Amino acid sequence: MLKKETKKAIALLMVAMALLASQSVFATDYSSTNFTVKDPVIDEGTSSTSSANFGLGQSIGQLGIGKSTSTNFQLWSGFQYFFKVNANVLTATPGAGQASLSWTAPTTFLGITVGSYEVGTGTISGSYVFENVGSVTTFIKSGLTAGTTYYFIIKALSPGGNFLVFSNEATAVPTAAGGGGGGGGGYGNQLTFNGIAYPNSLVTLVQDGTIAATTTAATSGYFSMGLNGLSNGTYNFSLYAADSTGNLSPNLNTSRTISSGVAVVVNDLIIAPTIHLSYSTIKQGESLTISGYTAPSVPVTINISGQANVNVTSDANGYYSYLLDTTALIKAVYQVFSHALVGSINSPNSFTLSFEVGDTSVPTPSPECKRSDLNCDGWVNLIDFSILLYFWDDTNPFNPRADIDKSGKVGLRDFSIMLYDWTG
Amino acid sequence: MRRNYKNLINNSKKFLLLVLSVICYLLSATTAQAITLYSGAANQNVFVDHTFLVEWYLDTQDQEVNTLSLKLNFSNENLEVIEATPGNSGLNLWIKTPTFSNEKGTIELIGGVTGGVNTKKLPIFRAVFKPIAEGEAKIVMDETSTLLLSDGVGTEEKLTFNQLKFEIHPADLAPIEIISPTHPNPDHWYKQNKVLIEFLPKPNTEYSYGFSSNLEVFPDDVQDAVEDVIYEDLPDGIYYFKLNSKTVGPVPWEEAAVFRVQIDTTPPQEFQPYLAADPSIFAGKPFISFNTRDNISGVDHYEVKFGGWGRWEKTADSVLQVPGFILGQTISIKVVDAAGNEQISTINLNELPNQGFFQKYILWVIIIMACILAVFGYLLYRFLRKKYAI
Numbered sequence: 001m002l003k004k005e006t007k008k009a010i011a012l013l014m015v016a017m018a019l020l021a022s023q024s025v026f027a028t029d030y031s032s033t034n035f036t037v038k039d040p041v042i043d044e045g046t047s048s049t050s051s052a053n054f055g056l057g058q059s060i061g062q063l064g065i066g067k068s069t070s071t072n073f074q075l076w077s078g079f080q081y082f083f084k085v086n087a088n089v090l091t092a093t094p095g096a097g098q099a100s101l102s103w104t105a106p107t108t109f110l111g112i113t114v115g116s117y118e119v120g121t122g123t124i125s126g127s128y129v130f131e132n133v134g135s136v137t138t139f140i141k142s143g144l145t146a147g148t149t150y151y152f153i154i155k156a157l158s159p160g161g162n163f164l165v166f167s168n169e170a171t172a173v174p175t176a177a178g179g180g181g182g183g184g185g186g187y188g189n190q191l192t193f194n195g196i197a198y199p200n201s202l203v204t205l206v207q208d209g210t211i212a213a214t215t216t217a218a219t220s221g222y223f224s225m226g227l228n229g230l231s232n233g234t235y236n237f238s239l240y241a242a243d244s245t246g247n248l249s250p251n252l253n254t255s256r257t258i259s260s261g262v263a264v265v266v267n268d269l270i271i272a273p274t275i276h277l278s279y280s281t282i283k284q285g286e287s288l289t290i291s292g293y294t295a296p297s298v299p300v301t302i303n304i305s306g307q308a309n310v311n312v313t314s315d316a317n318g319y320y321s322y323l324l325d326t327t328a329l330i331k332a333v334y335q336v337f338s339h340a341l342v343g344s345i346n347s348p349n350s351f352t353l354s355f356e357v358g359d360t361s362v363p364t365p366s367p368e369c370k371r372s373d374l375n376c377d378g379w380v381n382l383i384d385f386s387i388l389l390y391f392w393d394d395t396n397p398f399n400p401r402a403d404i405d406k407s408g409k410v411g412l413r414d415f416s417i418m419l420y421d422w423t424g
Numbered sequence: 425m426r427r428n429y430k431n432l433i434n435n436s437k438k439f440l441l442l443v444l445s446v447i448c449y450l451l452s453a454t455t456a457q458a459i460t461l462y463s464g465a466a467n468q469n470v471f472v473d474h475t476f477l478v479e480w481y482l483d484t485q486d487q488e489v490n491t492l493s494l495k496l497n498f499s500n501e502n503l504e505v506i507e508a509t510p511g512n513s514g515l516n517l518w519i520k521t522p523t524f525s526n527e528k529g530t531i532e533l534i535g536g537v538t539g540g541v542n543t544k545k546l547p548i549f550r551a552v553f554k555p556i557a558e559g560e561a562k563i564v565m566d567e568t569s570t571l572l573l574s575d576g577v578g579t580e581e582k583l584t585f586n587q588l589k590f591e592i593h594p595a596d597l598a599p600i601e602i603i604s605p606t607h608p609n610p611d612h613w614y615k616q617n618k619v620l621i622e623f624l625p626k627p628n629t630e631y632s633y634g635f636s637s638n639l640e641v642f643p644d645d646v647q648d649a650v651e652d653v654i655y656e657d658l659p660d661g662i663y664y665f666k667l668n669s670k671t672v673g674p675v676p677w678e679e680a681a682v683f684r685v686q687i688d689t690t691p692p693q694e695f696q697p698y699l700a701a702d703p704s705i706f707a708g709k710p711f712i713s714f715n716t717r718d719n720i721s722g723v724d725h726y727e728v729k730f731g732g733w734g735r736w737e738k739t740a741d742s743v744l745q746v747p748g749f750i751l752g753q754t755i756s757i758k759v760v761d762a763a764g765n766e767q768i769s770t771i772n773l774n775e776l777p778n779q780g781f782f783q784k785y786i787l788w789v790i791i792i793m794a795c796i797l798a799v800f801g802y803l804l805y806r807f808l809r810k811k812y813a814i
């Protein structure tokens with residue numbers, strides 16, 4: 001029989017443990033580093049269709065062919081059969097008593113060109129006062145009231161002053177004058193990147209090796225990303241996109257020097273296409289699919305070593321493909337890469353892939369981990385660098401993935417390849 | 425005979441045309457220029473025991489590069505290195521930060537740029553030298569230096585460097601002394617952006633001075649007042665106060681002295697440490713990895729504090745194994761630049777990988793064990809008291 005004091009002590013201990021246990025909430029920890037679930041994009045469908053020879057504009061309904069106008073819109077009724085213009089994309093970045101506007105040039109077809117733009121400004125969504133700004137694609141709207149939400153839209157006009165297309169509506173809330181910045185360090189600088197990737201793709205901005213920002217490109221492929229609060233100095237940036245199959249584009253690299261009080265806008269950044277081969281080895285005479293993603297509805301050139309270039313066009317989702325008949329190809333190893341023409345700008349080249357024409361067909365395996373992703377978490381970043389550093393100078397390292405170029409030793413070339421594959 | 429002569433002329437013409445075509449092709453053919461390492465150290469007068477700074481840059485000649493392994497050899501019989509640092513280097517990942525050996529007369533580094541870079545002026549590193557003997561000193565690039573392109577396969581590209589030569593003058597020829605009460609040591613970085621310069625003028629001597637971040641800028645020919653000079657609200661960077669002097673009369677100006685001022689008021693860049701584990705390193709135990717840059721004076725060192733109650737400890741590594749026992753739920757990393765500016769980033773250990781119950785709830789386990797021990801201690805005391813009638 002336990003004594004009274006002993007019982008008391010045990011009871012106290014049990015109470016203490018119960019209290020502690022109640023604090024021990026075993027939260028279910030889970031994480032995902034290898035996939036991203038994006039909100040499904042409800043696409044009502046494009047407002048136009050096209051082929052190589054014509055574009056069909058949206059037909060709303062007509063009493064007859066003609067044009068109706070109001071302050072805020074123009075109606076082209078009837079079957080617009082002679083030109084087409086895709087909507088451009090506007091971004092608005094707030095500043096001290098102002099907003100910095102930046103927009104892409106609309107993609108035009110069949111001879112029509114953009115002559116000038118009008119910037120619409122208002123404090124109520126859908127209601128704007130327009131001013132013509134000429135043929136520029138950036139504009140600073142000043143004289144705005146801090147703290148007030150402003151709505152902006154861009155109207156593209158033909159050289160004759162006819163309405164072509166509206167951009168999306170963008171909003172900005174200007175800040176109070178005199179805010180931001182400070183000291184000899186020059187904080188508060190802005191840097192904006194605008195460009196074209198693949199429709200609805202995740203675009204990543206890497207600053208000095210670390211992911212600084214991500215954004216989802218529009219259905220037009222347009223993206224815009226900004227960085228604020230940068231101190232003065234020179235920075236290295238890389239941008240890359242992931243297509244819907246998870247393939248990444250090569251890095252698009254740029255360096256920028258930031259100095260006090262200057263808002264830097266970098267336009268016309270075109271992300272290189274992704275590329276995929278259906279087979280790594282193909283039996284001579286069978287067909288190999290070369291495919292990938294790029295900007296929507298643009299010409300794509302596929303370069304196959306020793307062969308004439310192949311020209312295809314990406315669809316509205318940015319997907320392009322080509323079925324290569326290997327009957328005429330000799331048994332050998334071939335290299336393939338692609339690039340796209342976006343507007344008047346050639347994209348950088350895609351990654352270069354290899355395939356062999358031989359006696360059997362071997363489908364391209366899905367890689368367990370990408371090259372340089374030493375820990376197979378889907379990223380090439382500081383963790384992989386740490387692993388590389390751990391095995392630096394090792395011959396036949398314990399982790400064979402650290403020997404990226406399969407030379408038998410972890411060294412400079414492995415480091416260079418990892419830097420090239422860096423995702424941040 | 426006439427026919428043979430005609431044939432001879434025709435053949436000669438054809439031959440000459442062929443030769444001319446080859447010459448024209450060779451002249452018109454463009455060759456890629458080799459990537460160049462160069463320094464911003466030209467036109468410095470150096471004197472024994474007076475330190476001077478040399479900054480190195482890379483011109484990638486329109487090519488994209490990402491990896492540099494550099495070895496420089498210097499004349500260690502009359503030159504020694506005081507300091508070699510990344511500074512505001514454009515290389516953001518280092519296998520080996522700049523290290524030097526005065527015994528061997530070498531400076532070495534291995535670094536890279538994530539994603540590659542193409543620029544005419546990529547800062548690589550800085551070094552402060554101190555002449556220790558008169559004579560000619562040289563700095564040359566070792567042939568083992570390697571540069572790799574950012575092409576996905578690490579293609580090696582030729583790297584050129586024109587050797588540096590310095591004529592080291594005797595110390596007694598050293599120019600007039602310039603001091604700065606606000607920035608006394610030219611080799612140090614200061615957070616103060618107001619600079620006071622003083623110098624002791626010589627009799628019957630006129631002075632002209634200038635203050636610039638460009639080493640190539642010289643004072644004008646207009647005499648300046650001999651007084652303490654103040655420069656305020658200076659942006660971060662390296663500045664050179666140059667003093668020219670001449671005797672009274674129509675004689676030319678000569679360089680009297682140069683004084684370097686280094687200002688950095690900006691903390692290093694913000695950064696996010698990584699907490700990870702990999703079965704191939706540290707026996708699968710968790711480790712932290714961190715890296716950042718400083719745009720002005722450069723990262724001087726990192727400090728790590730394990731647990732909220734831990735102490736800051738300096739570290740030379742950017743990859744550290746996490747101790748198995750930590751009091752508290754955080755790991756903090758502090759990066760300090762050469763001017764003493766700091767940036768701190770913290771990891772919450774609730775996300776510790778490969779954690780077991782013991783690691784996560786170590787504090788509670790300690791408390792529970794302490795309670796159990798306390799209870800047993802009390803019971804033991806009661807037992808002994810009763811038994812021995814204490």
